Amino acid sequence: MPLIDKIAWLHLHEGRILSTRSRGKDRYYLPGGKREPGETDAQTLLREIREELTVALDPASLQPRGVFTAPAHGHAPEVLVQMTLYAATYTGTLQPAAEIEEVVWLSYRHRPQVSAVDQLIFDWLHERGELVE
Template identity: 50%
Template structure:
């Protein structure tokens, strides 16, 4: 593995937009909100990571083959030393079940563009992207 690969945190995230707001989560002990999702495990596809992480965090089941690629975004990772970059590959997807905090998730909250200063660096880039597309109020 090249040293440059070690400085990238590979994450998959779910983007759910409703009425100009986007679903976000806050983990126990954290101050910022993050899009639901997480790190890929060795050998997992994007869809497998998305299904596992969303089940673990939000207690719902992603409908297989319903995910749609939104974009990949990179930024300095919050709370990590300079040069540690988070690469967030984002998808929308259908799901079954009722959204409910699970495992490390303390709060689920619908955010709009005015909440941009409460989210992580990479999420701010995604907020700007969604605002420019007219999907976030």
């Protein structure tokens, strides 16, 4: 089965989760992206977040939060996305860059507006009491 390997940043603030929407997309996605050949998870995440949100993640603060797999939004039904999730602190000012059109803080009630893999993450965070209604 085809698998899209993605690395994403989990950033929570006051029970809400940082999310992004790319130009022309109808869903919100956790910030991050696909690794380039030879990149580690950390290298991928630091590069993607710098490109998308203009902030620098602190590599020493990276904490793995889980791996989630679901059908890839906008792809054939058999294509899956595997998202490896990391929390980390950052420096700088969050602002959309590159293909990102919108940066938002979502609560659990926004679950229908995110991709399938993000819905799994929303459920997991909500069950743990980390994501508010």
